[in-house]
Amino acid sequence: MNTAAPKKRVAILISGRGSNMMSLVQAACAPDYPAEIVAVLSNRPKATGLIWARDQGIETISLDHQGFESRVCFDQALHEALEAVGAEIVACAGFMRLMTPKLVKRWHNRMVNIHPSLLPAFKGLNTHDRVLAAGVRITGCTVHVVRPEMDTGPILGQAAVPVFNSDTTEVLAERVLTAEHRLYPQILSLFAAERYDINQEVAHFKEDCADGSILLSPKV
Numbered sequence: 001m002n003t004a005a006p007k008k009r010v011a012i013l014i015s016g017r018g019s020n021m022m023s024l025v026q027a028a029c030a031p032d033y034p035a036e037i038v039a040v041l042s043n044r045p046k047a048t049g050l051i052w053a054r055d056q057g058i059e060t061i062s063l064d065h066q067g068f069e070s071r072v073c074f075d076q077a078l079h080e081a082l083e084a085v086g087a088e089i090v091a092c093a094g095f096m097r098l099m100t101p102k103l104v105k106r107w108h109n110r111m112v113n114i115h116p117s118l119l120p121a122f123k124g125l126n127t128h129d130r131v132l133a134a135g136v137r138i139t140g141c142t143v144h145v146v147r148p149e150m151d152t153g154p155i156l157g158q159a160a161v162p163v164f165n166s167d168t169t170e171v172l173a174e175r176v177l178t179a180e181h182r183l184y185p186q187i188l189s190l191f192a193a194e195r196y197d198i199n200q201e202v203a204h205f206k207e208d209c210a211d212g213s214i215l216l217s218p219k220v
């Protein structure tokens, strides 16, 4: 008899190549992964990630935001599409579009996002350029619960990577992206398995599970 909890139905939102979406889809293939990816949606019909997802046999939905007369209308259509596929969790993975507070509230504590910095530092666009300009030695990525204000919300997990003197935007972005691909599947798994308590806008993992190591840069 299978007594495992039913897998949570996850819809992924993308706007482009969808490499994080791919890492989630691949992780969700594991029999014991607590979530299944039921659809990939994009606001850009030409998002290359849609082709990949379709080739995996996943339902894909393209909602061109340019075809809607307002952000409110687009978000209403997006909400209806998410409900139609029976989504229980929405995972934003490079979805580069601001959402209305109404949509975010409808998915309160059921929508997560990945951002390529150690939030709350470096919210917004062109993250890696600003990291390099600021001269920080360590950056990384964050998976968080979505709130109406951009790149805010209870933090579910973070990964840190060093910044090197020789880094260009592209090289740093690639190093952070490698960390994103490890972090996001792990955190979605914990979130889907209901391993967090969210209280007063802070997410507490039910056990401490960091290994206690310290990432130092420069290391002397």
Ligand code: GAR
Pocket: 014, 015, 016, 017, 018, 019, 020, 021, 093, 094, 095, 096, 114, 115, 116, 124, 151, 177, 180
């Ligand atoms: C990722 O680096 C993701 O963290 C970032 O866009 C990239 C999408 O790449 N998201 C944001 O900046 C959101 N604020 P992908 O399409 O290959 O996953």
